[in-house]
Amino acid sequence: MGVKVYIPTPFRAITHNQATAEVEGRTVVHVIEALEARYPGIRERVLDEAGEIHRHINVYVNDTAVEDLNGKNTSLQDGDEVALIPAIAGGAIPFTEEQIKRYSRHIILPEVGGKGQRKLINSSALLVGAGGLGCPAALYLAAAGVGRLGVVDFDHVDLSNLQRQILHHTHDVGRPKVLSAVDTIGDINPNVKVEPYQTQLSSENVKEIIAGYDVIVNGCDNFPTRYLLNDAAYFLKKPLVDGSIFRFEGQVTTFLPGKGCYRCLYPAPPPPGLVPGCAEAGVLGVLCGIIGSLQALEAIKFILGKGDLLVNRLLFFDALALEFRQVKIRRDPECPVCGDHPTITELIDYHEFCGVPHEQPVS
């Protein structure tokens, strides 16, 4: 039997979400060392370089602050309870040395700084689709330190995905994309909490899933999800960074609630037959990297509150011509969702019938 240590929420990324740990140790310092052996990285959160307890951390033994006992050398007995309590001033938990180093190229940018980096760390983004667009977007959002990333994808990794879907590796073929996303994001930045949703968005689950995120990055590959997500994001007042790709061309725009939506841009989906192709429509792999990275950029700027978002602007890119062009988009007062007299007030499940003969309706 040893000492029971209470781990505060901000440190639980280190302890694999364990809220308590049983360790051996005769003094507070011994206990911290024992914790460090099990959860490398925790010592620097509690002790400074001189081995003293950080001033912003209060350590309690059986509910008594160690300041009132013998400080870090307070002796312990089996069965004692040690609590590590960081001072939380408006949620401003100091960066760890690892974080300062990791994010140093952000932190030295005046437009980001420590304040902006903390915004990123305290923010969340939902990636709809872990495919061509979601993969590069996820990598940059994770590398940037966005604290919580949700990833929605029902699909499994296929060998034909690897030409563009850079979260997934050859050894992931056959695995759920969300699990491969969890692994890759964890390798890039273990500080990021990844929340996988191996499901297809529907009117049943979309609101519940998107409700918990600050910004939605849409990298889905089909119209039903695109319209469903647009409508749900508008109803829940969530910013939506929309991206789409086809062969050598891509489009990106950002919808903020009340400033127009996808239906203002394209009021209705194309009927079958007027658009060619299907799942086999080709796409240049690197195009996904460009469009997905632009989506990550928009999400990061939204979180930071810096720069000019692609709001009321649609950026389109022709990779072969290497041309970026922009057109204006605006809120349509006639829009069925966000217009002055909305006719769509609840979610609609559209059905796709890719690969199914046209005559055969899908129920």
Next chain:
Amino acid sequence: MSVQVQVPQIFRRHTGGAKTVAAQGSTVREVLENLDKAYPGLRDRLVDGKALHRFVNIYRNDEDIRFLGDLDTEVHEGDVISILPAVAGGRRFWDREER
């Protein structure tokens, strides 16, 4: 009036692969009619009877013609007319709007 029309990849099989084509007309409607003479079939991809399809946008320079005069939007010498279809990603087929 001579204008430049920017054609997206998805419609380029109607223009023999050309990305930009020149066309004459004083309104978007006339431009599309003249384009259809040179490139048969293109107009039907954009216009359903008399109205523009709701999943294709046409821009005069950077303005959506739906907010100008729709197909009757006037065009001027040197204007750039861009066609932008809705793009979903890998899959592009649709069922009708059913619940």
